Each structure stands twice: as structure tokens, then as C-alpha cells.
Amino acid sequence: MDIISPLPGIFYRKPGPGKDPYVTEGDSIIAGQTIGLVEIMKQFSEVRADVAGVLVRFEIEDFGIVNPGDVIAVTS
């Protein structure tokens, strides 16, 4: 199950500067787990995994631009 961005904006892998990333590629994730943030016009929304699995890789880099429907991360 891929993790899709519902919003346009900027994708962040960390909760803030100098913080650890929410998830590292290869980590196991649980359903509902936050894997990053999308910022749209200074409002931040958490991006969550719908199902449990392994986060194989990010398709969007930290500070990358996302459009609605873009795949943020590939999971298995």
C-alpha cells in the first residue's frame, strides 16, 4: 500500500529542524503511524500510514514538493 498525499504543499520527514525523522527507510510501521508532515500555506497536516508493514522507500525527499495524489512512500 503506497502512502499518498491528499494535499499540495511541502513534505517534511522530520517534526522540526534538528529533530530525528519520523521514519527511516526499511523501518516497520504500524497502522495510523505518522511518517511525515505536509505544509500547505503554513498549516501542517500529519501524513499517516493506513496499514501496518515496512516503509520500503520515500518517493518524495525531505522539503520536496507534493501534489494531491502523489505517492509519498512505498510500503510493503
Next chain:
Amino acid sequence: MKKLLIANRGEIAVRIIRTARELGITTVAVVSEADKASYAADLADEAIVIGPAPAGLSYLSHEAVLKAAADSGADAVHPGYGFLSENAEFARKVIAAGLIWVGPSPASIELMGDKSRARRAAIDAGVPTLPGTETALQDGDDIEAIAAFIGYPLVVKASAGGGGRGIRLVVNPDELVATVDIAQAEALAAFDSSDVYFEKFVSRARHVEVQILGDGENFVHLGDRDCSMQRRQQKILEEAPAPGLPDEVRQRMRDSSLELARKAHYVGVGTIEFLYDPETHEAAFIEMNTRIQVEHTITEAITGIDLVREQLRIASGEKLGLTQEDVHFTGHALEFRINAEDPDNNFMPSPGIIKALTLPGGVGVRSDFGFVAGKSVAPFYDSLLGKIIVWAPTRDIAIARAERALDETDIEGIKTTVGLLRRLVSLADFAEVNHHTKYIETAVDLIGVAK
């Protein structure tokens, strides 16, 4: 000053370019890749792309902005509001590069940026403050005794917060110790400093502020503004002068704001913000902003003074050249912030292409927008599209004029706050000045009503 770099975007970049052009100053707009085709880039004499869309890599990058200044041969930097405008470290770098910094000294920015130091400076200048601690809480303080002395409810505020951030309310004395612990941990995580202080909480307050202008030695105030119509601590409708203040309260706010500026040897424009309690008729200091504000336009409307022109003149080393007797207040002004968000859908941001932009005209109406029809509103930045400002001889006429002006306004392609503002300005509570900073949240039927 011959060539001014504007380290900002949107409506404030356009605003600064306009006055610079009137003064014969060449302008350089720095833009992110997302803003290459922006209206500000079109208007400026030069536009330089300084980085990708995320502000952290472009508008907030000290190195990128300073490199653009060097490459373009600019001799001055105007930071606008937000972004780097209250960043003392950036101001120091601009000055160290031999450029004119259009703003107060880095020391003034630092003083007012530390909210417990600013509170101390306000007390020393005779600015009325809420009951509270005079400095940040120290280890070993008897916080329960201090809190009991101030009285409940009170707020625990982070010294490094400001703008409504880093504040926790304590209603019940039983919650005090736990709330202080949480507030200190949060402040450390958010601001790298665990310093917090106490202040008495005012439940139904208006937000009133005083505009000051100085050259380090001479100072004037340019009157007051009321910014009580807010949503989640973001102002959306402002007016000048502040209506319904007792004369002695207004005079004390203005005089003590001048004293605070004088004691700080303040240079440029600044705003001293107050909470006004309509029940006790007391005003108390919140914080001082060391930059041009969004709502400076309504002060311009009632004084006839171009605040950006004054900023550029004073930054160039000219004297203030105004005495308080030269400042005359005429009529009443309202400002409406037109944001790209949908009030009928929980203020969801609404980026996209502006298909049509019909702005109002007629006597006493001004529109300051960062966009024209056909431009794209990017999802990466603040949602402010622009402002509609109306002036009239009296508040009643200004309200009628605003209703007329907002009715003329038509923006197609994206959702905006025009409809909500139109509803707000016609409320009896607004006419009678019964509103306060939490008014919009409490009047649930205002939001979610289709236009």
C-alpha cells in the same frame, strides 16, 4: 539608498516596490522558483531566483538573500514582515556586509524578541502590564505563592514565544505545577529555552496597538489600531483609530509606548500591542513588534503618512523631521485581509490560479494585492492575497463604504475570505464594538454559512 533588495514576497513586496519607485530607488525582488512569475517579480526592476519553493531554502536563507544582494549591487535590504524581519542575526549579517538594514538595530530586535525581557523593559518605561512575574521563573521559586498573588486564571508563557505561541492557561490551582512542567518542556522543545513566566489571564479582551516611529533620538506615535477580529490569534479585520477607548487609556497607551521606544533608542517603525479589558477599562502590554505590520495601511489612511517611505528615509540616515504636533488624525479606516482559504470549509487553504480579480474602487477605497488576475497562488506560503482598505470621515460611513466595497469585490478560481468579512462588517456586535479576540470562535453561525 540607490538600490533596494526586498527580502519578501506577495503583497508586502509589491507595497515596498511601489514606494521605492516613487522615491527613485531601483528595486530587486528575490523570489523562489515558485514565485518566478509573481506580480512582485513583474513590478520590480530586477528579479533574482534565490532557491526552490520551500521558504527555508529561499526566503529564509541568509546566504541566498545576501548573495543576491551582492550579485545585484543592492545597497539596502527591506525585510517586510514575517520571514527574516525579526531575525537579529540576519540583520547583523546585512549590516556587516556594508548594506543598509531597513529596520531597528539588532539589539532592539533581540530585546523585544525575548518576551520576559520585553515585559521588564515595558515596566521600566511605565507601560501598563498585566499582573505577573517580572522575569522568567527561577528554580526554587514558590510558584504556588506567586500564582496565588497574581490570581487565577493565569497564563504560563514561554519567554521565547510570541505571536500567540507558547501559551498555556491555568484555571485551577491544582493544575499549576503540572502545567508549568509541561510548559517548560514544550518551550525547551519549541524555542530552545525552558524560560516561562506568569501573566494574569483576561478572558474577553480587545487587541489594541500603538504605532510608533523614531530615528533613535526623536519619536512620534501615529495613533492606535484595534485588531480584535481574529481567528486563532490571526487578525483578519483591523481599524484605526481604536473605537470606544476612554481618553485617559488611549493617552496612557500612546505616551508610554513613546517612552518605551525612547528608552530603547528605537529606529524605524514599531508596534506596541496591548490587551484592553472593556470591563475594567484597563490596557496592558502584550509585546512589541519590531517591523512594518500588515495593518500599517489604516494608520496611513488616518494620518496621510506613508510608513514605508518613512522607513526608507530613516534607514538612509535622515532625521525623523516630524514632531507630534505635525501628526494629525482624520476620519476612520478599516482593513480587510483577503486570504486564499475557505471559511465555509474550516478555512481550508485554497491555492490555485486566480481566474478573475475584480477589486473595488470609488472614493476612500484602496486595494493592496500581491496578485493580479491570471497569477497562481502557490500552496507553499502564507494565504494572504491582499488587503482592502476603506477610509471615511466617520466609523459609520466607513462601515457602509466597506459593505459597498466588499460587494464589488469578486475573486474567481480560488476560495477567499471575502464573504466572511462581508458578514462580519455588518454585524451589530461590530457596529457596537462588542467583539473581542475570541468572538469569531464563539459565534459559530458566522462560519459555515454559504455566501
